[in-house]
Amino acid sequence: MLKPLKPHPEKLWLTRARRALHYGDRPWQGLLVVISALVIVLMLAIGGLLWFKSAGARSAFGWSFLTPTANPNWDPVNDLFQAWPFLYGTLETSLFAILFALPIGIGIAIFLAELCPSWLRIPLNWSVELLAAIPSVVYGLWGIFVFLPRVVAPFGVFLGETLGQIPVVNALFAGPIPASGSSRLAASLILTIMIIPTISAVARDVFLAIPVAQREASKALGATEWETIWQVLIPYGRSGILGAVILGLGRALGETMAVTMVIGNSIQGGASLLFPGYTMASIIANEFAEAVSQLHTDALIEIGLILFILTLLLNILARFLVWQVARQMPQEARS
Amino acid sequence: MSNFSELMNRNRVRWARQRKIANAVMLTLTGLVTVLALIPLFWIIGYVIIQGGQNINLDFFIHMPTPLGVAGGGVLSAIEGTLVVTFLAAIFAIPPGVLAAFYAARYPSTPLGVALRFSTDVLSGVPSIVVGLFAYAVIVVPMRHYSGLAGGAALAVLMLPTIIRTTEEMLKLVPGTLREASLGLGAPEWKTSLSVLFPAASSGIITGFLLALARASGETAPLLMTALGNERFDIAQIIRSGIQSHMNVFQVFWRIINQPVDSLPLALWKYAQQPYPERVKLAWAVALVLVLFVLIINVSSRVWIQNRSRRMKG
Numbered sequence: 001m002l003k004p005l006k007p008h009p010e011k012l013w014l015t016r017a018r019r020a021l022h023y024g025d026r027p028w029q030g031l032l033v034v035i036s037a038l039v040i041v042l043m044l045a046i047g048g049l050l051w052f053k054s055a056g057a058r059s060a061f062g063w064s065f066l067t068p069t070a071n072p073n074w075d076p077v078n079d080l081f082q083a084w085p086f087l088y089g090t091l092e093t094s095l096f097a098i099l100f101a102l103p104i105g106i107g108i109a110i111f112l113a114e115l116c117p118s119w120l121r122i123p124l125n126w127s128v129e130l131l132a133a134i135p136s137v138v139y140g141l142w143g144i145f146v147f148l149p150r151v152v153a154p155f156g157v158f159l160g161e162t163l164g165q166i167p168v169v170n171a172l173f174a175g176p177i178p179a180s181g182s183s184r185l186a187a188s189l190i191l192t193i194m195i196i197p198t199i200s201a202v203a204r205d206v207f208l209a210i211p212v213a214q215r216e217a218s219k220a221l222g223a224t225e226w227e228t229i230w231q232v233l234i235p236y237g238r239s240g241i242l243g244a245v246i247l248g249l250g251r252a253l254g255e256t257m258a259v260t261m262v263i264g265n266s267i268q269g270g271a272s273l274l275f276p277g278y279t280m281a282s283i284i285a286n287e288f289a290e291a292v293s294q295l296h297t298d299a300l301i302e303i304g305l306i307l308f309i310l311t312l313l314l315n316i317l318a319r320f321l322v323w324q325v326a327r328q329m330p331q332e333a334r335s
Numbered sequence: 336m337s338n339f340s341e342l343m344n345r346n347r348v349r350w351a352r353q354r355k356i357a358n359a360v361m362l363t364l365t366g367l368v369t370v371l372a373l374i375p376l377f378w379i380i381g382y383v384i385i386q387g388g389q390n391i392n393l394d395f396f397i398h399m400p401t402p403l404g405v406a407g408g409g410v411l412s413a414i415e416g417t418l419v420v421t422f423l424a425a426i427f428a429i430p431p432g433v434l435a436a437f438y439a440a441r442y443p444s445t446p447l448g449v450a451l452r453f454s455t456d457v458l459s460g461v462p463s464i465v466v467g468l469f470a471y472a473v474i475v476v477p478m479r480h481y482s483g484l485a486g487g488a489a490l491a492v493l494m495l496p497t498i499i500r501t502t503e504e505m506l507k508l509v510p511g512t513l514r515e516a517s518l519g520l521g522a523p524e525w526k527t528s529l530s531v532l533f534p535a536a537s538s539g540i541i542t543g544f545l546l547a548l549a550r551a552s553g554e555t556a557p558l559l560m561t562a563l564g565n566e567r568f569d570i571a572q573i574i575r576s577g578i579q580s581h582m583n584v585f586q587v588f589w590r591i592i593n594q595p596v597d598s599l600p601l602a603l604w605k606y607a608q609q610p611y612p613e614r615v616k617l618a619w620a621v622a623l624v625l626v627l628f629v630l631i632i633n634v635s636s637r638v639w640i641q642n643r644s645r646r647m648k649g
Contacts, residue, residue, distance in 0.1 A: 028525035032438040035431050036451045039499070042492065043454040046461060046469045053472050107368035115362060124369065126637055131376050133633050135553025137600045138622045141607045142379045145615070193375045200372075224358035247460070254462020256556035257604060281464045281556070288468070288560045289481075304468040308461060315460035319453070 054302035056295055074267050076292045081299035085267050089277040093184050094252035097191035105199030110229055113207035132197035140261030143190050148181035156185050156274050177274040182264035184277040190258045195248040206240030243321035250314040256281040280307050387623025390616040400566045412568040416596035420562055421552045423487025424494055432498030437528055440506035459496035466492045467557030483596035486562030490551040501543025505536040542636035549632040553625055555600035565595040599625055
């Protein structure tokens with residue numbers, strides 16, 4: 001005859017403890033919750049710490065740190081700092097990079113999602129994603145010794161002779177480009193190569209998420225393949241593509257090593273794309289370890305804070321857009 | 336009348352032809368830009384292999400850097416430093432990353448789960464140089480000196496989002512019936528997670544680790560203000576002197592991680608900017624090592640993941 005199972009009287013406390021802890025599930029869940037909360041805290045801590053550590057520079061310079069000036073100060077010896085040239089350099093190089101990368105990235109996404117034969121799809125996907133895996137310093141090295149003399153310098157001369165002669169856009173394309181090719185143009189072109197994978201991967205996913213019915217309807221009306229893409233698919237995936245662009249912009253803003261190696265690192269640059277310049281990330285990379293005073297360190301950290309805030313805002317915006325697209329196209333999405 | 340309809344027809348034919356041509360041109364263009372984007376990839380890889388291959392030899396791997404003008408010399412200190420920093424990053428990032436991924440995969444829609452996935456997204460977008468500043472403020476400032484430890488912490492923050500996301504994806508691929516079977520047999524949640532779900536997804540998770548490690552090992556920017564660089568970093572030397580002065584294992588380990596270390600990308604960055612041809616040659620050799628490492632890990636782990644997810648779905 002079976003007796004009902006009873007806990008061993010001497011180990012009763014152990015059984016009770018086990019029951020109270022749901023046989024280990026309570027501590028386990030507690031652990032998961034704590035670790036997950038720590039990841040969130042980590043994100044907040046990055047912002048918070050940069051904010052507190054840059055207090056010195058913020059109180060010393062206020063908003064004049066960021067306002068546009070013709071003659072910016074960056075004078076570690078006399079403790080005078082203004083971040084405008086770096087802000088300008090970052091924005092100009094990133095925006096031009098987006099301008100170059102957008103058509104290419106979208107073209108790749110269209111090719112991969114719509115046209116490419118299936119045997120070619122996986123190798124092409126991987127190759128484009130490998131572009132994102134190559135370390136930034138290697139881009140920089142290749143940039144200095146190959147890309148700058150062979151591509152950027154001739155292209156810069158060409159831009160200076162054509163667009164540089166037109167009165168209005170003159171300000172952005174005034175030459176001459178330095179003989180070495182080190183310029184904001186070089187930085188933009190390297191950034192273009194580096195953000196193409198980001199843009200094309202996200203845009204490709206957007207195209208793949210558009211229901212087949214949209215394509216069929218358009219083709220049934222007699223539209224060609226290209227008209228379907230241009231007049232149906234792109235408007236349909238508009239906000240997702242915008243999200244891709246913003247993600248690419250976020251990457252471009254924070255890219256450090258390759259840009260630092262090819263941009264020429266000059267504070268007095270003028271507005272032109274063909275002149276050497278500086279970016280926020282590259283001034284931190286170049287000067288942080290050798291900062292001469294506390295205020296110098298603080299100013300560099302404040303530049304880091306600006307960079308953090310910019311990328312944070314861009315990321316939130318991009319995620320929101322991509323998430324909205326994903327919500328719009330629920331069931332009938334193509335796999 | 337007939338004239339008019341003929342004109343209409345001709346216009347229609349021309350219009351149709353224009354649309355066809357536009358179609359062909361634009362579709363060809365998308366193919367061309369794809370090729371255009373791949374040119375830099377093959378150009379870089381090819382150039383690095385040719386230049387690096389000419390300048391790499393055994394000395395490169397087994398000798399410490401020599402002063403300028405002295406022949407021979409390698410980058411042993413940088414190789415050791417890269418290993419130390421990447422190893423520390425893996426230790427710091429993998430356990431919390433996996434646990435957070437368990438949470439994200441199990442409770443995707445609780446407020447904490449949503450916040451977790453959002454912060455993972457944000458963290459993956461934070462520029463690496465900003466992460467470097469963070470690690471500087473958290474570790475270098477209180478300790479008052481640069482260290483491999485700080486470098487490892489910075490890289491860990493960079494790896495964390497990748498690890499969380501790939502682990503979460505892989506855990507989601509495990510069929511729900513497996514976990515139900517385990518729970519049905521009376522195994523508690525934690526045992527189900529650790530000894531059923533994790534092993535079922537382990538190969539995908541491990542390739543995720545490898546991808547994150549490959550990425551981290553090529554990072555330079557955050558190391559500039561954390562690991563700093565140290566051409567004399569020599570683990571063998573540290574261990575030898577540790578044995579001589581009767582230090583225990585932990586003290587030796589602490590000594591290894593508690594001083595500035597070199598790393599391959601840092602060495603590349605330094606050598607590339609020096610005006611001496613022999614240093615530039617060394618930089619190309621370093622680039623070759625980095626690129627091959629990244630390529631091998633990327634390609635092999637992608638093949639692996641591809642097979643794995645196909646098997647799981649099928």
